[in-house]
Amino acid sequence: MSKLLRKPGKTEMRDGITLVHDVTSENSSLEYVNFKMVDLAPGATYSEELGKQECCIVAVTGKITVSDKEFTFENLGTRESVFEKVPTDSVYVSNDNTFEVKAVSQARIALCYSPSEKQLPTKLISASDNGVEYRGKGNNKRMVHNILPDSDPSANSLLVVEVFTESGNWSSYPPHKHDQDNLPEESFLEETYYHEMNPPQGFVFQRVYTDDRSLDETMTVENEYVVIVPVGYHPVGVPEGYTSYYLNVMAGPTRVWKFHNDPDHEWILKG
Ligand SMILES: O=C[C@H](O)[C@@H](O)[C@H](O)CC(=O)O
16 A cells, blocks of 8 residues: 555544544654544543644534633534535644643544744634635536635644545646745645545545656545645546545645646646
């Protein structure tokens, strides 16, 4: 199996806390982005002390209460399934802070991390704060919920978005990359994809490849898998009959999302 592909685990951390994914700089080639997906049983509490990392806590499904040293945000979360296709609530917590997530109901939370030195205010990112964007045409249509886009100055290096791609469509297409620290032409952002499919037996194809094809992996991605994108183009194709969801975490030396389209396929945008 590709080193870029991670199957979901079910590691019981403590009573009521199950680790589904844990992508770190120690167990991946990523230097900027770290990612956890955690399931919480009702009443379970997950807490963490942040060093020089910032974290966006996303209420992927279910209801949670999030608190740090100063604030408490109660009853966050808007959906029991991501395929309700409504934005959800998140909380940004900066470096050198601690946070606690308590499950009000059965909940799945995404913990999206990136480097941070300058402590910023803790921020509730309500569902209604998410910018909803419709991208693409023809069979490249997708809907994007901008949870923590580069237009929001609340974070130092972290970007978080979620994307819905309907049956028979492609997203992150035409293929684009952001693996060069060369602004204003292109930014360098590592990326993770946490995928879900509806219905859940579905799969999508995701290719991660570079111009020189020194990296060229085409993966069959199933429900709850993670794809790691250290560099390269990273298009996603969704078969007929299925809806794709993915949560993206991006981070790099500069918090700007400036991608470069694969010149072989950019003509598609001109049609
Ligand atoms: O670079 C960002 C990620 O590849 C996705 O968020 C992508 O932009 C989604 C899309 O536009 O299809």
